[in-house]
Amino acid sequence: MKIETVCIIGMGTMGSQIGIVCAGGGYRTIMVERDDGLIKKGLENIRRFLSSREKKGKMSGDDVSAILSRIEPTTDSNKAFAESDFIIEAAFEDIDIKKELFAQIDAARKEDAIIASNTSTLSISEMAAVTSKPQNCIGTHFLIPAALTPLVELSRALQTSDETYERTVEFIKSCGKNVVTSSDSPAFIINRLYIPLLNEAFYLLQEGGASAEDIDEACKSGLGFPLGPLAASDASGLDVVLFCIESMHKQLGDKYRPCPLLVKYVKAKRLGRKTGMGVYDYTKK
Ligand SMILES: NC(=O)c1ccc[n+]([C@@H]2O[C@H](COP(=O)([O-])OP(=O)(O)OC[C@H]3O[C@@H](n4cnc5c(N)ncnc54)[C@H](O)[C@@H]3O)[C@@H](O)[C@H]2O)c1
Numbered sequence: 679m680k681i682e683t684v685c686i687i688g689m690g691t692m693g694s695q696i697g698i699v700c701a702g703g704g705y706r707t708i709m710v711e712r713d714d715g716l717i718k719k720g721l722e723n724i725r726r727f728l729s730s731r732e733k734k735g736k737m738s739g740d741d742v743s744a745i746l747s748r749i750e751p752t753t754d755s756n757k758a759f760a761e762s763d764f765i766i767e768a769a770f771e772d773i774d775i776k777k778e779l780f781a782q783i784d785a786a787r788k789e790d791a792i793i794a795s796n797t798s799t800l801s802i803s804e805m806a807a808v809t810s811k812p813q814n815c816i817g818t819h820f821l822i823p824a825a826l827t828p829l830v831e832l833s834r835a836l837q838t839s840d841e842t843y844e845r846t847v848e849f850i851k852s853c854g855k856n857v858v859t860s861s862d863s864p865a866f867i868i869n870r871l872y873i874p875l876l877n878e879a880f881y882l883l884q885e886g887g888a889s890a891e892d893i894d895e896a897c898k899s900g901l902g903f904p905l906g907p908l909a910a911s912d913a914s915g916l917d918v919v920l921f922c923i924e925s926m927h928k929q930l931g932d933k934y935r936p937c938p939l940l941v942k943y944v945k946a947k948r949l950g951r952k953t954g955m956g957v958y959d960y961t962k963k
Pocket residue numbers: 687688689690691692693710711712716755767768769770771772775779796797798799819820821822913914915918
């Protein structure tokens with residue numbers, strides 16, 4: 679079956695960007711959120727991003743209009759699932775929420791639709807197991823910021839068929855992205871390496887080993903990172919980073935214990951850029 683319509687669940691940090699990628703690939707892109715206020719916020723983020731790309735000369739006004747014309751936000755999830763050929767779940771990093779969504783999609787979707795999750799650390803095989811066609815499920819892990827990062831990491835559930843995998847590779851490449859593939863092991867490739875580094879940066883900060891600015895500068899100038907680990911955590915959302923390291927801790931053991939300073943920031947609702955304050959203060963910028 680040809681992929682013509684894509685559905686993205688969630689218009690948060692990742693969903694909004696994944697929507698831009700899919701609409702940019704020429705697909706009709708239905709975006710599902712929980713209420714109209716969240717749709718408005720998601721659309722504002724999408725428009726702001728596209729307009730900054732246009733101002734920087736990276737995109738033409740016609741490209742921006744074409745992308746926006748292909749995005750259809752809605753709260754009617756069952757209708758969206760029934761009309762879509764490829765469905766990407768980008769809701770909260772919580773296995774129960776994701777399993778519930780996979781079951782709901784399964785009940786409403788087209789026969790051959792592929793169901794993908796953007797999970798950072800959770801088991802695709804476990805999500806696939808609640809559906810009637812687990813062979814049609816796969817992980818598509820877009821990286822932040824998805825519209826600018828060239829890579830998408832695919833993770834095959836135990837049940838993923840070769841056909842689903844090949845159709846997914848073709849679809850992701852048609853959106854202008856490269857792929858790497860991992861098996862369904864906790865946190866796949868990128869986050870298995872990267873999330874512990876973010877957690878370790880919080881330990882170093884907590885122990886007074888260096889200032890936040892110097893930790894970030896060391897990784898930028900010394901290791902060639904585009905953003906230092908603490909600024910990157912603020913961009914991702916400290917709650918999202920904590921979900922990821924907690925999930926790795928649960929699945930892989932004590933080596934991945936969340937840093938207490940990170941836990942404290944999240945409890946204080948200092949979640950990073952999205953709340954105006956994380957490791958750094960964004961309210962004055
Ligand atoms: N933030 C990152 O850096 C990053 C990077 C790669 C992958 N991820 C993964 O992507 C997923 C989304 O992360 P995020 O940072 O965008 O989270 P987020 O909290 O910014 O956004 C999640 C969105 O999903 C919506 N949502 C939740 N349940 C829903 C439902 N039933 N129907 C429709 N919408 C629903 C929420 O309203 C929210 O807007 C997570 O699995 C996360 O681990 C995040």
